[in-house]
Amino acid sequence: MDLELKGKVAVVTGCSVGIGRETAKVLAAEGAQTVVVARRAHLLETLQKEIEGQGGAKPLAVTLDLYDRAAAERLRDAVLGAYGRADILVNNAGGSRPMPWDSPDDAWDESFSINFTAVRKLTQAVLPGMIERRWGRVVCVTGTAEPAQVNAAVAAKAGVHAWAKGLSREIGKHGVTVNCVAPGRVHSEQIDAKLHPTPESQAAFTRANIPMGYFGEAVDVAWTVAFLCSERARYVTGERIHVDGGMHRAV
Numbered sequence: 001m002d003l004e005l006k007g008k009v010a011v012v013t014g015c016s017v018g019i020g021r022e023t024a025k026v027l028a029a030e031g032a033q034t035v036v037v038a039r040r041a042h043l044l045e046t047l048q049k050e051i052e053g054q055g056g057a058k059p060l061a062v063t064l065d066l067y068d069r070a071a072a073e074r075l076r077d078a079v080l081g082a083y084g085r086a087d088i089l090v091n092n093a094g095g096s097r098p099m100p101w102d103s104p105d106d107a108w109d110e111s112f113s114i115n116f117t118a119v120r121k122l123t124q125a126v127l128p129g130m131i132e133r134r135w136g137r138v139v140c141v142t143g144t145a146e147p148a149q150v151n152a153a154v155a156a157k158a159g160v161h162a163w164a165k166g167l168s169r170e171i172g173k174h175g176v177t178v179n180c181v182a183p184g185r186v187h188s189e190q191i192d193a194k195l196h197p198t199p200e201s202q203a204a205f206t207r208a209n210i211p212m213g214y215f216g217e218a219v220d221v222a223w224t225v226a227f228l229c230s231e232r233a234r235y236v237t238g239e240r241i242h243v244d245g246g247m248h249r250a251v
């Protein structure tokens with residue numbers, strides 16, 4: 001199936017490692033011109049080489065910190081300056097924030113800043129062009145909506161789910177879709193180094209929670225994101241698709 005992504009300009013945040021990196025590689029392999037975004041410039045450089053080495057167009061690397069209040073405008077200006085448009089935005093940067101229920105405000109604000117506000121601001125920055133051209137794809141990488149404990153990222157990403165649904169209803173008539181992809185447990189820097197740092201903890205979590213019996217790979221999420229970015233998903237909007245080996249239970 002041809003996803004018809006050739007020549008589309010695709011901005012992917014959080015590309016230095018993990019799901020974002022794999023997403024950029026899959027989109028580039030499908031012919032998209034990628035714009036790769038993260039703070040660690042040296043990892044974006046290796047990604048540029050990797051994508052070029054696989055025959056893809058050299059990505060534009062934009063090193064920025066999404067906590068920066070001007071990040072959305074900076075990124076929009078860099079993309080429009082280089083290509084004149086952004087067809088696809090994958091809001092992937094973010095991360096889990098398990099914390100005690102009585103954590104101080106600044107801990108909550110930090111999580112909402114990266115997991116909700118940066119997503120909303122980047123989307124608002126590129127949407128006018130998508131609406132004008134009557135074609136656009138916004139995909140937000142979120143996560144479970146069934147927390148086992150207080151987690152400031154789950155709360156922020158639940159906000160993304162609700163915001164994305166509302167937005168999809170307003171802008172569908174302009175040919176722009178907005179969807180969320182919710183990973184369960186996928187091997188990545190944050191999962192393997194922080195959340196489940198030992199094989200034993202991964203095995204115990206898997207036994208209790210994952211019907212498929214293993215943690216996914218970042219590329220498992222990337223393939224679903226790429227489909228949602230494509231022409232083939234033109235009639236899919238306002239959705240949240242789980243990529244979690246059957247982990248979630250609520251319908």
Ligand SMILES: NC(=O)c1ccc[n+]([C@@H]2O[C@H](COP(=O)([O-])OP(=O)(O)OC[C@H]3O[C@@H](n4cnc5c(N)ncnc54)[C@H](OP(=O)(O)O)[C@@H]3O)[C@@H](O)[C@H]2O)c1
Pocket residue numbers: 013014015016017018019020037038039040041043064065066067092093094095096114141142143144153182183184185186187188189190191218
């Ligand atoms: N892996 C999973 O199982 C899982 C489960 C549920 C949800 N998710 C969600 O999926 C997304 C990707 O997760 P992942 O596991 O691949 O994460 P990861 O391995 O921790 O990678 C996170 C990416 O986000 C970038 N990033 C973080 N803060 C940033 C900032 N302030 N400015 C710019 N870039 C920033 C990081 O790059 P730099 O550090 O170089 O800036 C990195 O490229 C996240 O939104 C996460 O919440 C993942």
